[in-house]
Amino acid sequence: MVLVLFDSDVLVSKIILAGCIAVLFYLILHYALKMLEMGYVLKYMKPWYTHFYLRSKKLSKQQRHVLQQDFPFFNKLDKKYRGYFEHRLVSFMSDKDFLGREGFQVNDEVKVLISATAVMLTFGFRDYYIGIISKIMIYPKAFYSNTNKTFHKGEFNPRLGVLVLSWEDFKLGLDISNDNLNLGIHEFTHAIHINSIKERDISSTIFSDSFKELKELLQHRPELRETLLSSGYFRNYAFTNQFEFLAVLMETFIETPKEFQANFPEVYAKVRQMLNFKFANY
Incomplete structure (x- = not known):
C-alpha cells in the first residue's frame, strides 16, 4: 500500500512538473515571437499577419444584399478579402450594442452599414474590434448634446464607451462618396485614435x-x-x-x-x- 501511494505521488509530481515546463515553454515562445514581431514592425511598420480565422462567419442573405448594394468598398475587394470582411462584420455587430433613440428603429441595414464603416477603417488591423466602443447610439437626425449644449450630427464619448450618430447624416455621408465628408468615418476615426493611445497591441x-x-x-x-x-x-x-x-x-x-x-x-x-x-x- 505504501509503495502504491509512493508511485502515485511520484506520477502526480511528474505530471505537475511537465505541466509547469510546458507553460514555461509556451510563455518563453510567446514572448520571443512578440519580440520578433515587434522588431519586424519597427522595421517595416506593418504586422506579420492580419487575417487568421479558424472558422469564417457569414452574413445572412439580406445583410449581404445591403452590403453589396450600399457599401462600394466591399465590392472593390477580391473574393478572399470579401470573405474576411464578412467575418469581421458579423463579429463586430455581435460585439456592440446598437441602441435607437427618439423612436429610431435599429434594423439590419443600420447595423450592417455602420459596422461596415468601422470594419473598413480597421481592415488592415489585426485587432479590429475598437474595444473602447461598447455601445452605438443612433438618432434619426441631428441631436441635442448635453455635453456642450448644442446640436450634433455625431460624437464619441470615450469615458462611457459610446459612439453616437445621426442616421440622416450618416447616410448622407455614404450617399455622396466624393465630397470628403463622411460622418461615420469621422466619428469612428476619433474612437480608433483614442483606442490606439489606450491600447498597445x-x-x-x-x-x-x-x-x-x-x-x-x-x-x-x-x-x-x-x-x-x-x-x-x-x-x-x-x-x-x-x-x-x-x-x-x-x-x-x-x-x-x-x-x-x-x-x-x-x-x-x-x-x-x-x-x-x-x-x-x-
Missing part, C-alpha cells in the same frame, strides 16, 4: 506611431504644412486640433484617394501606413 502601435511620424513630418516641413493649410483640399475644421485633423484626413483618404495621393503623396503614404491599407486600389 500591434495595430494600435503602428497607428499611433505612424501618426506621430506624420506630425513630426509636418513640424519639420513648414512649406508642406502651409500647402496643406492653403490648398482648400482639407476643410478648415481639420485644423481645429490633432483629433479633427486626423478625422478629416481619414475622410479624404477613403473618399478621394487618387486626388489625395497626387496632391500630398507623403501625407497619403503616412495615412496608408497608419491603416495598413494595401487593398481595394489604395
Whole structure:
C-alpha cells in the first residue's frame, strides 16, 4: 500500500512538473515571437499577419444584399478579402450594442452599414474590434448634446464607451462618396485614435506611431504644412486640433484617394501606413 501511494505521488509530481515546463515553454515562445514581431514592425511598420480565422462567419442573405448594394468598398475587394470582411462584420455587430433613440428603429441595414464603416477603417488591423466602443447610439437626425449644449450630427464619448450618430447624416455621408465628408468615418476615426493611445497591441502601435511620424513630418516641413493649410483640399475644421485633423484626413483618404495621393503623396503614404491599407486600389 505504501509503495502504491509512493508511485502515485511520484506520477502526480511528474505530471505537475511537465505541466509547469510546458507553460514555461509556451510563455518563453510567446514572448520571443512578440519580440520578433515587434522588431519586424519597427522595421517595416506593418504586422506579420492580419487575417487568421479558424472558422469564417457569414452574413445572412439580406445583410449581404445591403452590403453589396450600399457599401462600394466591399465590392472593390477580391473574393478572399470579401470573405474576411464578412467575418469581421458579423463579429463586430455581435460585439456592440446598437441602441435607437427618439423612436429610431435599429434594423439590419443600420447595423450592417455602420459596422461596415468601422470594419473598413480597421481592415488592415489585426485587432479590429475598437474595444473602447461598447455601445452605438443612433438618432434619426441631428441631436441635442448635453455635453456642450448644442446640436450634433455625431460624437464619441470615450469615458462611457459610446459612439453616437445621426442616421440622416450618416447616410448622407455614404450617399455622396466624393465630397470628403463622411460622418461615420469621422466619428469612428476619433474612437480608433483614442483606442490606439489606450491600447498597445500591434495595430494600435503602428497607428499611433505612424501618426506621430506624420506630425513630426509636418513640424519639420513648414512649406508642406502651409500647402496643406492653403490648398482648400482639407476643410478648415481639420485644423481645429490633432483629433479633427486626423478625422478629416481619414475622410479624404477613403473618399478621394487618387486626388489625395497626387496632391500630398507623403501625407497619403503616412495615412496608408497608419491603416495598413494595401487593398481595394489604395
